[in-house]
Amino acid sequence: MFIVAPKAGTVITGDSMIGEYFRVFVSYAVITVALIMYETNKRKNKSKAGEQLALAQEEANE
16 A cells, blocks of 8 residues: 555656555545444444343343
């Protein structure tokens, strides 16, 4: 990524800094997607645990 981005920016636009900006943008985008996936999975597991607890309490009350 560090080698290809400046060359790609130079070929596409004639300015290697555009490739650097693109590299930074992609890097932050990957980090953001990973954090969103982590948080979604964590919330889903927490919700599932809450549902299981509610079922266990209903069974205990019967």
